[in-house]
Amino acid sequence: MREEISKEISIIYNSESGKVLASLFRILGDFELAEEAMHEAFSIAIQKWPEEGIPNNPYSWLISTGKFKAIDSIRRESRGKEIVTEKFFPADKEHTIEKNIIEDDQLRLIFYCCHSALPLDSRIALSLRDICGMKTEEIAHAYFVSSETVKKRISRAKALFREKKIPYEIPNKAELTNRMNAVLHVIYLIFNEGYSASSGEEHIRKDLSNEAIFLCRTLVNLISTSESMGLLALLLIQEARRESRVKQDGEVITLEWQDRSLWNQNFIHEGLELLNQSIKAGKMGPYTIQAAIASVHATANSFESTRWDLIVNYYDMLLKINQSPIVELNRAIAVGQKDGPSAGLTLIKNLMKKKKLTSYHLIYSAKADFLKKLGEKEKAIQSYQKALELVNKETEKKYLQNQLSELIN
Amino acid sequence: MQFFVYFTMEEGKPMSPPSPEGMAKMGQFMQESFESGKIVATGQLPRETTYVTLDKGEFSISDGPFVEGKDIIPGFTIIETDTKEEAIEWTKSLRECMGDGVMKMAQLRSTSQDDLKPRL
Numbered sequence: 001m002r003e004e005i006s007k008e009i010s011i012i013y014n015s016e017s018g019k020v021l022a023s024l025f026r027i028l029g030d031f032e033l034a035e036e037a038m039h040e041a042f043s044i045a046i047q048k049w050p051e052e053g054i055p056n057n058p059y060s061w062l063i064s065t066g067k068f069k070a071i072d073s074i075r076r077e078s079r080g081k082e083i084v085t086e087k088f089f090p091a092d093k094e095h096t097i098e099k100n101i102i103e104d105d106q107l108r109l110i111f112y113c114c115h116s117a118l119p120l121d122s123r124i125a126l127s128l129r130d131i132c133g134m135k136t137e138e139i140a141h142a143y144f145v146s147s148e149t150v151k152k153r154i155s156r157a158k159a160l161f162r163e164k165k166i167p168y169e170i171p172n173k174a175e176l177t178n179r180m181n182a183v184l185h186v187i188y189l190i191f192n193e194g195y196s197a198s199s200g201e202e203h204i205r206k207d208l209s210n211e212a213i214f215l216c217r218t219l220v221n222l223i224s225t226s227e228s229m230g231l232l233a234l235l236l237i238q239e240a241r242r243e244s245r246v247k248q249d250g251e252v253i254t255l256e257w258q259d260r261s262l263w264n265q266n267f268i269h270e271g272l273e274l275l276n277q278s279i280k281a282g283k284m285g286p287y288t289i290q291a292a293i294a295s296v297h298a299t300a301n302s303f304e305s306t307r308w309d310l311i312v313n314y315y316d317m318l319l320k321i322n323q324s325p326i327v328e329l330n331r332a333i334a335v336g337q338k339d340g341p342s343a344g345l346t347l348i349k350n351l352m353k354k355k356k357l358t359s360y361h362l363i364y365s366a367k368a369d370f371l372k373k374l375g376e377k378e379k380a381i382q383s384y385q386k387a388l389e390l391v392n393k394e395t396e397k398k399y400l401q402n403q404l405s406e407l408i409n
Numbered sequence: 410m411q412f413f414v415y416f417t418m419e420e421g422k423p424m425s426p427p428s429p430e431g432m433a434k435m436g437q438f439m440q441e442s443f444e445s446g447k448i449v450a451t452g453q454l455p456r457e458t459t460y461v462t463l464d465k466g467e468f469s470i471s472d473g474p475f476v477e478g479k480d481i482i483p484g485f486t487i488i489e490t491d492t493k494e495e496a497i498e499w500t501k502s503l504r505e506c507m508g509d510g511v512m513k514m515a516q517l518r519s520t521s522q523d524d525l526k527p528r529l
Contacts, residue, residue: 272426279436280484281451283443292436296429310433317436 002050009045012058017042017133018218020062022105025168027063028070031112031161035130036073041066059102106131107170107222110215113157114183117164122157123186125150131218132211142208143193180223184231184287187216191235195242196393209239220274226281230288233274237294240267251398256303268298289318308338325356333366341370361390365400372407381407411449411517412496414503415485416510427507435506442488447499449487456481487517 017038024034024041041062055061113126128134128142129150136154140147160166171179194208216232244258275295278288293314300306315331328351336344348367357363368383384404391397427435442448456475461468486503490496496514504512 269426276426276432276435277453277484279432279439280486284436284440289436292429292432295432299429307429310429313433314436317440 005050005054006046008054009042009049012045012054013042014133016059016062018109018131019059019102019106020066021130022109023063023102024066024070025109025112026105027067029168031168032158033070033074034066037066037070038062040069040073044069103222104170106218108168110183110219110222111171111179112161112166112168114179114186115166116178116182117166118157118160119153120186120189122153122160123182124190125153126157127186127215128190128208128211129154132214134211138207142205180225180228183219184227187212187219187231187235188287190215191238195238206242209235209242213239224277224281226278226283227285227287229274229278229281230285230291233271233278234287234291234294236267236271236274237291237298240264240271240298246395249398250395251402252395254399255297260302263298271295271298284317286318286321289314289321293318306337308334312338325351326360329357329360329363329366336366336370341373345370345374359390361387361392361396361400364390365403368403372403377407410491410493410496411487411489412493412500413485413487413515413517414496414500414512415482415514416507416512417479418481418483419479419510431506431508435503438502438506442499447488447490449489451484451486453484454482 020041021034021038024037025031028034028037044065045058045062049055110127110131113130114123118126125139128139129136134142136147136150140150143150191209191212194205194210194212196205213232213235216228216235220228220232240263241258243264244260244262245253247253271291272295275288275291278284278291284292293311296307296310296314311334312331315327315334318327319331329348332344332347332351335347345367348363348370351357351363352367364383364387368380368387371377371380371383381404384400384407388397388400388404391400426432439448457472458475460471460473462471488496488499490499493516496516500512500514504510
């Protein structure tokens with residue numbers, strides 16, 4: 001029984017701690033105080049719930065417990081903080097907090113943790129810990145850094161909150177787009193960190209991606225803009241392909257060779273629905289366009305029968321918004337599929353002439369792929385070798401080595 | 410003139426997303442419509458509806474009953490055109506991107522002194 005309840009508490013921690021923190025932050029008006037109060041509330045829950053049972057509304061229980069603990073500790077330490085409790089949170093109403101107040105609390109916390117005045121790694125650490133309810137050690141483990149590093153990143157954020165007096169608020173309409181972009185960027189980075197293949201650590205990485213999806217879902221439920229739906233669509237369609245991307249020994253499998261029957265059709269379907277809404281909801285932004293590209297792959301029966309013409313069009317749209325050489329490279333690869341390897345090769349050579357991406361291994365491996373298809377074996381070998389010199393990730397190294405030895409033999 | 414262009418769910422028929430080609434066409438089409446200023450607003454009506462009821466001087470506020478099946482509006486667009494014909498052409502183009510099915514269109518009539526221009 002006891003064990004069951006503590007399991008239950010840890011589930012509640014995962015799903016509710018972000019909400020509890022968000023509301024306590026509003027009530028107490030101080031981030032660090034709110035954090036302490038949230039942790040206090042959970043440790044009291046661990047003592048009391050096994051005996052008294054889990055309250056009907058754990059969320060409200062945790063908030064009022066946290067609130068009283070905080071008031072106690074302020075009185076004890078006589079920090080002289082002004083408590084705004086009564087104004088925001090009349091005592092008699094504490095068990096019927098309206099849904100929209102909870103939602104506003106959550107939104108405010110998301111915007112706060114992803115504020116662009118904070119360094120990116122602080123935003124990521126803070127979001128994972130305070131919105132997703134991950135423990136410091138778990139974050140450290142997922143990012144292959146020490147707990148100390150994560151703690152430093154978080155305290156850096158807290159110092160900046162104080163220094164820059166960052167307000168705890170939902171941004172107004174004029175600021176909303178920029179602030180939303182900052183949030184979406186954090187989610188995108190967390191997902192990518194979790195998605196980049198890394199042997200042996202696959203399960204940890206998957207957690208990160210799941211947290212990013214959780215965060216994005218929360219955001220879409222709170223504000224569904226074209227781009228927030230677009231990003232969620234992108235994450236779901238990418239996640240759908242997870243199982244097919246890596247061999248047992250950790251070597252990456254490129255899209256061309258992935259077993260499409262392993263793709264998670266539920267995720268794909270949900271992603272397509274969202275993409276559909278996102279396209280109708282506003283001007284297509286970068287996340288929506290990337291989701292659209294992913295959707296073309298996800299609905300193709302094979303690599304060969306992929307609608308490369310649509311993909312090239314989407315890359316053209318993306319280039320209009322974002323003149324990035326990486327996008328140009330991806331477009332070149334798509335053109336190579338649509339119009340043949342020599343068309344792709346010409347574009348890649350043009351990029352290289354402009355001294356773009358010259359230390360990026362993927363441009364050499366893409367070049368090598370096209371050269372191989374054109375029968376230029378020697379040049380292809382050289383290009384794979386160049387890619388191998390530049391690649392960092394073990395899993396990709398394995399892939400390139402196999403390509404190379406296939407050519408040599 | 411402003412038109413409320415929308416579609417509703419067909420009972421028992423789950424909405425399937427359009428083909429990649431349809432979505433690409435729709436992306437292009439919506440992009441152009443946004444740029445030309447033809448679209449005033451886009452949105453969707455969620456399932457959750459709040460009922461504000463006055464009964465013998467007593468107000469009651471309740472969530473639900475939730476909208477069901479054929480009454481759900483998964484997406485709407487308010488467009489501004491010079492003529493009804495233009496609005497019909499626009500609606501036809503959107504329906505083409507989505508594939509077979511019904512698209513509904515109703516003119517928003519102004520009842521206030523100023524011309525009705527809901528900008529969401």
